[in-house]
Amino acid sequence: MKIIMYSVLAEEKPYIEAWAQKNGHEITQVTADLTAATVELARGYDGIDIQQTIPTKDPVIYQKLASYGIKQITARMVGYEMLDLKLATENGLTVTNIPAYSPRAIAELGVTQAMRLIRQLGYFDQRMANGDFTWNNMISREIHDLTVGVIGAGHIGGASAQIYTALGAKVIATDPVYNVELTPYLEYVDLDTLLSQADIVTIHTPLTAATTNLINAQTLHQMKSTAYFINMARGGLVDTDALIDALQQHEIAGAALDTLADENLFFEHQVKPAQVPADYKVLKAMPNVLITPHSAFFTNTAIKNIVEIGLNDVVAIVNGEKSLHALN
Numbered sequence: 001m002k003i004i005m006y007s008v009l010a011e012e013k014p015y016i017e018a019w020a021q022k023n024g025h026e027i028t029q030v031t032a033d034l035t036a037a038t039v040e041l042a043r044g045y046d047g048i049d050i051q052q053t054i055p056t057k058d059p060v061i062y063q064k065l066a067s068y069g070i071k072q073i074t075a076r077m078v079g080y081e082m083l084d085l086k087l088a089t090e091n092g093l094t095v096t097n098i099p100a101y102s103p104r105a106i107a108e109l110g111v112t113q114a115m116r117l118i119r120q121l122g123y124f125d126q127r128m129a130n131g132d133f134t135w136n137n138m139i140s141r142e143i144h145d146l147t148v149g150v151i152g153a154g155h156i157g158g159a160s161a162q163i164y165t166a167l168g169a170k171v172i173a174t175d176p177v178y179n180v181e182l183t184p185y186l187e188y189v190d191l192d193t194l195l196s197q198a199d200i201v202t203i204h205t206p207l208t209a210a211t212t213n214l215i216n217a218q219t220l221h222q223m224k225s226t227a228y229f230i231n232m233a234r235g236g237l238v239d240t241d242a243l244i245d246a247l248q249q250h251e252i253a254g255a256a257l258d259t260l261a262d263e264n265l266f267f268e269h270q271v272k273p274a275q276v277p278a279d280y281k282v283l284k285a286m287p288n289v290l291i292t293p294h295s296a297f298f299t300n301t302a303i304k305n306i307v308e309i310g311l312n313d314v315v316a317i318v319n320g321e322k323s324l325h326a327l328n
């Protein structure tokens with residue numbers, strides 16, 4: 001079988017090559033994203049495997065893939081909002097994602113950043129860079145005294161709840177789905193209760209029409225002025241202007257962001273200062289805001305699982321079998 005993989009990272013190559021050798025399939029790796037301009041690269045292949053957050057909704061992409069005889073698009077990632085499932089279905093393409101490749105990878109970065117925030121390390125770094133080695137007004141709290149609010153207790157939110165519980169924090173969560181397996185680690189509450197009680201608010205919902213700007217001026221206002229907000233999920237869950245406003249008005253104490261609504265302009269790229277969006281610059285200048293470039297998933301365990309689960313799905317669907325990860 002001939003498979004083309006788009007947006008291949010250097011770190012994926014050893015796992016791709018090991019999988020290809022073990023399973024006896026031919027894989028072409030390209031670094032380009034799948035777009036209307038690059039879809040031609042897929043001509044002559046049996047299967048396609050992508051990984052990107054840029055919108056991939058141009059009908060031409062789906063029509064051309066179908067015309068090449070391709071039957072699927074595997075998105076080797078959790079979020080798949082960049083794809084158009086309706087167009088995929090209309091063109092006979094089965095879309096799969098990887099619902100869980102290492103929830104711990106994302107959960108662990110969120111917890112790490114939360115710990116950095118509560119120990120005010122951004123402020124200490126800034127002061128020490130200016131020759132101020134005092135700890136005046138820098139008294140911190142301890143994680144086991146705090147309440148963590150998890151919005152969206154799925155794979156990643158659930159893993160986060162388990163880590164925070166292990167650290168001694170109280171965990172409350174809001175999710176339309178009640179998962180009895182998580183009850184040793186969290187207590188379900190409604191969103192209003194969560195926002196008003198949590199010292200750390202960590203969001204792990206998918207980005208949908210219903211969750212877009214779920215964190216907005218009103219929900220930020222409901223949080224404690226001492227609360228930290230953690231977003232390891234999607235930038236579109238947050239009204240960035242409202243977040244900046246809330247930070248400037250000290251309505252919340254700080255934030256850690258692995259995703260930004262406009263991240264496609266610069267995350268994962270090397271850009272000149274002029275190309276960096278203004279909202280990032282404002283946020284980055286605040287010592288109580290920690291930003292990472294959508295790197296929460298980037299661990300060796302996650303990359304190995306991403307490669308292997310995605311390629312197994314390509315083979316299954318091309319061979320006419322079912323994948324547990326089919327989305328349409």
Ligand code: NAD
Pocket residue numbers: 078079099100103106151152153154155156157174175176177204205206207210211232233234258259294295296297298
């Ligand atoms: P998941 O589907 O296992 O869990 C999402 C949970 O959110 C579900 O339990 C769902 O019921 C809940 N939910 C949906 N709408 C809600 C709402 N309005 N309020 C409260 N809860 C709601 O997904 P996951 O694997 O935990 O991933 C969550 C998100 O994390 C993904 O959709 C993706 O966008 C993001 N993600 C980010 C990275 C990264 O590197 N930063 C990596 C992987 C995933």
